Amino acid sequence: xxxxxxDRWTRVLSWAAALSLVGLLLMIFFFSxxxxxxxxxxxxxxxxxxVAWVGALTLFVALVAGIFYxxxxxxxxxxxxxxxxxxxxVFVTMTIVSGSVWARPAWNTWWIWDVRLTSITVLWxxxxxxxxxxxxxxxxEKRRRFAAVYAIFAFVTVLMTYLSIRFLRSIHPVxxxxxxxxxxxxxxxxxxxxxxxxxxxxxxxxxxxxxxxLVYVSWLLNRIRLQQMIExxxxxxxxxxxxL
Amino acid sequence: xxxxASQHATPATGSTAYLQxxxxxxxxxxxxxxRTRQSLxxxxxxxxxxxxxxxxxxxxxxxxxxxxxTGLLWIVILLAGTLGLNRTAAVELENRSIDAVLAAPxxxxxxxxxxxxxxxxxxxxxxxxxxxxxxxxxxxxxWLPQVMLIIILGTIGYIAAGVLVSSMSVxxxxxxxxxxxxxxxxxLPSALAAATAVAAFMRPxxxxxxxxxxxxxxxxxxxxxxxxxxxxxxxxxxxx
Numbered sequence: 319x320x321x322x323x324x325d326r327w328t329r330v331l332s333w334a335a336a337l338s339l340v341g342l343l344l345m346i347f348f349f350s351x352x353x354x355x356x357x358x359x360x361x362x363x364x365x366x367x368x369v370a371w372v373g374a375l376t377l378f379v380a381l382v383a384g385i386f387y388x389x390x391x392x393x394x395x396x397x398x399x400x401x402x403x404x405x406x407x408v409f410v411t412m413t414i415v416s417g418s419v420w421a422r423p424a425w426n427t428w429w430i431w432d433v434r435l436t437s438i439t440v441l442w443x444x445x446x447x448x449x450x451x452x453x454x455x456x457x458x459e460k461r462r463r464f465a466a467v468y469a470i471f472a473f474v475t476v477l478m479t480y481l482s483i484r485f486l487r488s489i490h491p492v493x494x495x496x497x498x499x500x501x502x503x504x505x506x507x508x509x510x511x512x513x514x515x516x517x518x519x520x521x522x523x524x525x526x527x528x529x530x531x532l533v534y535v536s537w538l539l540n541r542i543r544l545q546q547m548i549e550x551x552x553x554x555x556x557x558x559x560x561x562l
Numbered sequence: 563x564x565x566x567a568s569q570h571a572t573p574a575t576g577s578t579a580y581l582q583x584x585x586x587x588x589x590x591x592x593x594x595x596x597r598t599r600q601s602l603x604x605x606x607x608x609x610x611x612x613x614x615x616x617x618x619x620x621x622x623x624x625x626x627x628x629x630x631x632t633g634l635l636w637i638v639i640l641l642a643g644t645l646g647l648n649r650t651a652a653v654e655l656e657n658r659s660i661d662a663v664l665a666a667p668x669x670x671x672x673x674x675x676x677x678x679x680x681x682x683x684x685x686x687x688x689x690x691x692x693x694x695x696x697x698x699x700x701x702x703x704x705w706l707p708q709v710m711l712i713i714i715l716g717t718i719g720y721i722a723a724g725v726l727v728s729s730m731s732v733x734x735x736x737x738x739x740x741x742x743x744x745x746x747x748x749x750l751p752s753a754l755a756a757a758t759a760v761a762a763f764m765r766p767x768x769x770x771x772x773x774x775x776x777x778x779x780x781x782x783x784x785x786x787x788x789x790x791x792x793x794x795x796x797x798x799x800x801x802x
Contacts, residue, residue, distance in 0.1 A: 388798050443747035450743055454734035464730050467795045474787045478751035485776035
């Protein structure tokens with residue numbers, strides 16, 4: 319019964335994640351300045367961008383864990399991959415919802431079938447299908463193997479989502495590593511980044527990314543522990559059945 | 563010259579054997595299809611039915627139908643392709659012929675590439691049937707060579723993903739249902755890019771290269787990524 323108590327790292331990281339989220343909220347509302355053109359609405363972008371980046375990170379971790387599973391055949395890698403995709407799907411959902419809430423005042427609509435928005439919806443569908451694939455395979459080893467292969471394939475859509483905005487014309491602003499000219503909403507915001515109070519925005523954005531990464535890592539540890547408990551229960555059940 | 567040739571003698575025979583393996587798979591699939599005519603017939607009948615159904619839905623708005631015809635083309639290709647892939651994989655599983663193929667002493671990646679090639683040929687044959695229909699029904703210039711090139715590019719990426727996913731889905735409990743659920747979202751990025759590019763050619767005047775450059779670059783990127791991923795991981799799907 320080694321898993322009934324939280325181990326030290328899980329506890330420390332869970333507290334760190336909770337506290338950093340509170341700190342982030344305070345920073346978003348009291349530390350970072352009000353934006354020139356969008357006013358207070360832009361504050362949701364700290365959440366949106368942070369969550370989006372960590373979402374991509376989780377899916378990348380799932381890809382790497384999938385590759386390691388195929389090489390080593392250690393079920394622990396599969397657990398990491400599964401847990402990351404579960405968490406990643408929640409992060410992608412949060413990205414879509416927060417983006418939609420921002421789009422209402424910024425673009426005057428909840429949703430447009432723009433390239434970026436369409437491709438992230440496709441991404442969501444691709445990773446939702448991952449669980450259907452897992453559910454359809456009975457053999458444990460085969461399920462892990464197929465899941466790993468699918469996690470590798472599915473990552474192509476992550477890359478396509480990333481590439482699509484850089485190649486195709488989109489209304490969605492590019493904050494990191496893109497050309498600002500296509501941005502209709504955040505261009506003014508970015509010029510503000512360069513002026514006097516911009517460093518405060520940069521710091522808040524960095525804190526946001528770090529906090530959500532902490533949330534991911536602590537969540538991952540808790541999820542891995544949950545998986546261990548599930549397996550332990552399955553073993554106990556088998557032993558009990560053997561006894562009867 | 564002779565030095566070079568002798569140095570590369572071994573890899574050359576190796577790669578010849580590899581190409582022969584690919585060709586053998588393509589030949590086997592084509593022969594099978596010629597004798598049974600299962601996949602192609604199913605795909606063709608389904609596509610014609612689908613086009614007719616869409617025509618009913620859009621009949622009242624002929625202009626609307628013309629404007630959405632590029633999207634319609636890709637919907638029909640994706641759905642019919644799913645049927646064909648499912649059929650091919652199921653036939654192979656029913657007759658256990660896949661076991662014999664896997665027992666052959668050739669690289670699994672060669673089997674994958676052969677299957678991609680033969681399935682692409684089937685879907686291209688289907689498209690050869692569909693394009694005249696679309697020209698007749700929607701009166702749009704689908705005969706342009708650029709359009710055909712885009713359609714070929716879109717087909718390759720779709721099939722590269724499809725062969726891998728169908729080899730997985732036939733081995734599962736809910737095989738007939740699972741393939742479209744997995745494959746449609748996976749191939750949507752390429753279908754979107756392809757539909758965008760084809761739509762640019764449907765206007766009265768030809769588009770500038772700069773206009774279609776981006777979707778075509780995306781298509782090529784998708785093809786390369788999917789083919790590489792399939793090439794590298796196919797043997798994990800069919801092992802045991």
